[in-house]
Amino acid sequence: PAAARIGVERAAALRRLAIDTLDGNWEHDHTVPSRTLYPHQWSWDSAFIAVGLAHIRPDRAWRELRTLFAAQWADGRVPHIVFNPALPVGSYFPGPEFWDSARAPAAPAAATSGIVQPPIHAPAAWLAHRRAPSEASVRALGWLYPRLVAQQRYLTGRRDVGGSGLACLVHPWESGLDNSPAWDAPMAAVPADAAVMRAYRRHDTAHADAAQRPTDLDYARYVAIVAAYRAGGYGDAGLAGRHPFLVECPLLNAALGAAEHALARIAAVIGADPGPHRERAARITAALVDRLYDPITGTFHPRDLHTDRLIPARTVLGLMPLILPDLPARQVRAVLAEACSPRFGLAARMDRPLTTHDRTAPDFEPVRYWRGPSWLNTSWLLWRGLRAHRRPDLAAGLRESMLALVALNGCHEYFHPDTGAGLGSPAFSWTASLALDALA
Numbered sequence: 001p002a003a004a005r006i007g008v009e010r011a012a013a014l015r016r017l018a019i020d021t022l023d024g025n026w027e028h029d030h031t032v033p034s035r036t037l038y039p040h041q042w043s044w045d046s047a048f049i050a051v052g053l054a055h056i057r058p059d060r061a062w063r064e065l066r067t068l069f070a071a072q073w074a075d076g077r078v079p080h081i082v083f084n085p086a087l088p089v090g091s092y093f094p095g096p097e098f099w100d101s102a103r104a105p106a107a108p109a110a111a112t113s114g115i116v117q118p119p120i121h122a123p124a125a126w127l128a129h130r131r132a133p134s135e136a137s138v139r140a141l142g143w144l145y146p147r148l149v150a151q152q153r154y155l156t157g158r159r160d161v162g163g164s165g166l167a168c169l170v171h172p173w174e175s176g177l178d179n180s181p182a183w184d185a186p187m188a189a190v191p192a193d194a195a196v197m198r199a200y201r202r203h204d205t206a207h208a209d210a211a212q213r214p215t216d217l218d219y220a221r222y223v224a225i226v227a228a229y230r231a232g233g234y235g236d237a238g239l240a241g242r243h244p245f246l247v248e249c250p251l252l253n254a255a256l257g258a259a260e261h262a263l264a265r266i267a268a269v270i271g272a273d274p275g276p277h278r279e280r281a282a283r284i285t286a287a288l289v290d291r292l293y294d295p296i297t298g299t300f301h302p303r304d305l306h307t308d309r310l311i312p313a314r315t316v317l318g319l320m321p322l323i324l325p326d327l328p329a330r331q332v333r334a335v336l337a338e339a340c341s342p343r344f345g346l347a348a349r350m351d352r353p354l355t356t357h358d359r360t361a362p363d364f365e366p367v368r369y370w371r372g373p374s375w376l377n378t379s380w381l382l383w384r385g386l387r388a389h390r391r392p393d394l395a396a397g398l399r400e401s402m403l404a405l406v407a408l409n410g411c412h413e414y415f416h417p418d419t420g421a422g423l424g425s426p427a428f429s430w431t432a433s434l435a436l437d438a439l440a
């Protein structure tokens with residue numbers, strides 16, 4: 001067990017730190033990712049956080065998810081940020097006044113953003129229930145089920161811009177890996193000028209080193225893409241002809257498929273029909289392999305819908321389809337080979353943590369956000385995939401590496417891929433939560 005490898009005392013201290021971090025970031029009915037950098041509620045953060053809360057405070061795990069889904073739009077989209085109305089203007093950029101969600105007919109009463117993040121909520125809800133099954137957890141699953149189904153329907157319906165059965169991203173923020181090198185090519189085609197940013201004040205660089213964050217030019221483009229989507233009232237009709245950023249992402253779509261598998265299991269518990277979820281899961285996996293797998297590189301790549309080409313960058317996004325339990329054996333083998341190559345360094349004994357980008361690539365940047373540093377959520381997703389595909393040797397190596405990273409350095413947002421030094425926010429919720437899950 002990992003506790004034996006990192007030492008019983010260190011494991012106990014890590015557990016204490018993780019619990020304190022989550023308690024410190026709890027805000028009445030949700031958890032903030034970070035008090036300084038991200039003081040509102042984020043969508044996929046809440047899913048990762050619920051997984052950890054299920055180990056220590058199950059009632060909060062369900063509250064977390066209920067608060068998020070209470071802000072679901074009428075069209076089924078789950079917004080990537082739910083704003084806390086009690087916070088002063090300027091607590092985060094771009095804030096509620098910039099998103100102006102009230103202009104969209106489908107928006108809820110709460111102020112939210114208008115874009116989504118990877119739909120890992122159904123897998124998270126399933127794990128939370130399995131960890132702490134109770135009458136309350138079954139009731140919570142019953143409440144969430146139709147909402148999770150509506151979320152899937154939005155993504156596979158209005159968001160199937162390519163008509164292939166996959167959902168597409170309309171913003172790099174939707175991937176959760178905002179400035180991944182995977183987005184460089186489609187972002188370069190977004191017309192924007194760094195001068196745009198003079199009209200705004202970035203909030204992130206007041207709390208984190210600018211060298212560890214996206215650039216001003218990235219932000220100018222982030223803002224331009226939101227402005228384009230907002231101008232159409234966050235509607236999805238006709239996006240193909242008018243929207244500057246349209247990409248099919250392996251992580252978002254792997255999450256979409258994993259969600260159908262989780263919904264099948266949830267359906268069985270609450271007395272609904274699991275059959276349609278299994279069928280949809282199979283269709284998503286087939287479309288993912290067909291559209292995003294490259295037999296030449298042997299990994300998954302995002303597809304840019306403007307060029308209809310795969311994006312060549314080899315990032316951690318390419319490994320994420322391993323979370324699909326029905327990924328065909330050929331792709332499982334290929335993804336494992338990619339993960340175990342010097343690009344990512346997965347091994348039964350790892351001397352360095354898993355990175356978010358290919359270590360051997362010339363544009364690998366060890367401290368800049370999603371362009372190289374190690375993050376606990378992508379490592380955790382791969383760890384779950386390794387267990388699903390019965391690789392206990394590699395799963396144990398990755399788990400040990402994740403736990404050592406956090407035990408030695410703290411609950412940071414991300415970590416230097418060579419030294420393990422903490423980067424970004426020093427008290428980051430999903431790092432705490434996923435460390436708790438890996439420790440258990």
Ligand code: 9WN
Pocket residue numbers: 033038042043044045080173175176177178204
């Ligand atoms: C933009 C909250 C979020 C995470 C994302 C991470 C970062 C926001 C930002 O923080 O994104 O959504 O301001 O940089 O990239 O994955 O959900 O933790």
